[in-house]
Amino acid sequence: MLKKGWLVIICIILLTGCWDQRNFKNVKLVLTAGFDLMEDGQINTTVSLPTILRSSDGAGQERIQVVSAIGRTPRDTRDKIDRKISNSFAASKLEVLLVGEELAKQDLYPPLDVFYRDPRSNLNAKIAVVKGEASEAIRLKIEQESRISKYLGGLLQAMENTTHSPGENLQLICAEMFEPGQDFVLPLLRVNEEASLIEYDGLALFNERSYTGKDLDQEEAVLMMLLNGQKGKTARMTFKVREDGKQRIMNYATIHVYRSNSRINVTTSGSNVTADIKLHMRVDVIEYPKNHLETVKEVKKIKKELKKQLTQKSEEIFAKLKDTNSDVFGIGRRVAAYYPDVWKQLDKKNYLENVTFNPDIEIVIQQHGIIN
């Protein structure tokens, strides 16, 4: 018995060997990938593959290879790319996924299906929409940045920190794609060929699973995020608070949101839905070129002006949302939760049109810097 036992153990170790091994050195890492829609409905996948050449001391030299392939499905294009590169294609450490504008305008789920189905894919990868073609962004040569993935990842992270984008990743948008009462926004990027840079260009509004083609601009994005209670590490906004400055610069004030608190309250009467959005902000005035902000009267005046403008701006945001039926605030979900009967009656496609938004914005200026 014992002899047989040893034989079995030795066989298990020696014969199976490293059967399941997936050696890290034998893979080609894909850190950034982009999907575009071709005119005939095929998918064009572009990936950037970094290779580090070993050096005896310190970090080695880095080389980037950009490969693209056209195929029927994303998996098909992956296989095609795999045939063009050394080692095997590994998307499990993907950092950024870019989606071209045209592809985003169609249903977004089908191209992402490959990520959700594979247990090894990195669902933590950041996702963004590119105006024009995603491949352009990936092919962009930026001298100062070693890797496009690091550049894009850093850019998106920074936008998240400054309350410009909600920091969506593959995992987070998945639930929202299938949820009728809740929609999402993705950061919108634009390639600036002349300066050879990629710029953040606001938020792309999605309805259900597809890009509506309408965006929130950068300033609207910040306010929308604050209204939705998604403040990042910092949030800053600049407003024109007066008309009488000697120079143009003197008309403006920049506020830094120190603490914000938003509460969305949904009520119904019949099939009419009303959403009261209460935003309370404590702000610091961090730039006021005109100076002389020492009197209470002056502060009050600015405060009043800010409130007026914020309310006006949020009305504009609501109008845009209603127009595209992009329920970023999750009003539908709240209705479904609190008033299921009303939700049953509502038209799931266009319910946002009939929702009345009542913004109530209150600000407290608690500091105006270390000078008056």
Place this chain on the structure above:
Amino acid sequence: MGFFRKIFQTGEGQQEKASGPSVKEPQQPSFLKLSANIDYLTKALKNSSDLKVRILNDGKAALLYYESLADQEKLQKKIFSQIESGRWEEVLDLPHGKHTENLEEALKTLLTGHAVYVQEGSTTLTQFEVTSQFNRSVEEPINERVVRGSHEGFVENVMININLIRKRLMHRDLTFQYFRVGKKTNTNIVLAFMDGIADPNIIEQVTNRIKSVTSDAIFSPGYMEEFIEDAPFSPFPQMMSTERPDRAVANLMDGRVLLMAEGSPTALVLPVTFFMFYQSPDDYNSRWISGTFIRLIRLMSFIIAIGLPAFYIAIIGFHYEVLPDDLILPVKGSINEIAYPPIVEALIMVIIVELIRESGIRLPQPIGQTIGIVGGLVIGDAVVQAGLISNLMVIVVALTAIASFVVPSYELSTTLRILTFPLIFFAGTLGFVGIVFGMLFILIHLCKLESFGTPYFAPVAPLRIKDLKDTFVRLPLFWLDKRPKDAKPVKSKAIGESREWTKIERQQKRK
């Protein structure tokens, strides 16, 4: 196991065992004739050249001794000076002399360094203790150094060792028992324990096991260890060796038993638990917060020492997804062009480290250092430059080697380094799952292991919350008022109320 038992269990062994302990002490009455006595003794001692026969009183008496064992000065002082002083007429009358009429007994004492005086016409043999002793001073043992506390260490003479213990533990309950083990070597084994604290069952068990050893030679406690331990096939040491009297005394006071042998400075402590190997006298000499911190680091080193190479192999070979985003390209860069799979890489590096250690350990110190530098710096650097092994693997293996030496006990440190290998294989075949399996085997074994009938993995399994106070952490001494239960002490209370003065002083202040 039945297979092996059948092979090794022949009737022969049992017969010999049965006849072993019942052998009677040989007797040989001495003769009246001097020459007959001398002839018997010299013949029995095979005419060894260092056996000196000094003829005295014109051939009417003789003094026999091993010149290699006897101290000439003692001989002079104990016998000849006494006679010369005129106070005693005959050597036979000398008060130091021990009389016997048994030649076999005289033979034995001769071998321990006594001188035997034989006289014509008398059957009385007089033995004088003139053994010469060469003792090392009680220096600090090099493998158990401490920063604070006693710097004394045991030496090769067991009497001096007992003296060191008795000086520290002046209580009548401290008991020593002598055993003669080894048919040819006749080694003196000493069992020490605190009567009234140590568990009598354990003492009985140890006594029985020592008595049943019928080996021809017992050289050291390490030799003894394998004869009496519970599971000789386990990688874990089931007795703790120490060369420190303070450590020995502390263990005696916990109700443990000490085993010492003539000719060896090492004392064996038993029964032991796994966590005892991670305790050092330093913990108790320093403040309890720092003691706790250092002990936590030591226990962490256990995980690093056995698991780090396996963990690294599992990541590189199976689950590179767990690497953080910022680390992935540097890691990839360093392993991209390594020729071997990670498991081979790890084995090469671990074996290189073991080679360096083993070669350095026995060389004279200046050369040992050179080997350390050549091995550590030159090979470590060159092997990375040549692209044989990635620099990360060098870091991992070096860290593992350092972590294995953090354990205060040398035996356990060897065990740890050996346990690395199966885990490397497990990780190389199954990745993280393999590590889980390997760790599981080790844990199961630790839970099952016993040291003289006491649980080895106590106080974790079986769990005893109270004893955890001195396991992962070292709480203030006045809280450690009960002895750990694993050694089954008869008397469990160790410390009474000792900090009552704080209350009294507070009351006085209030007044």
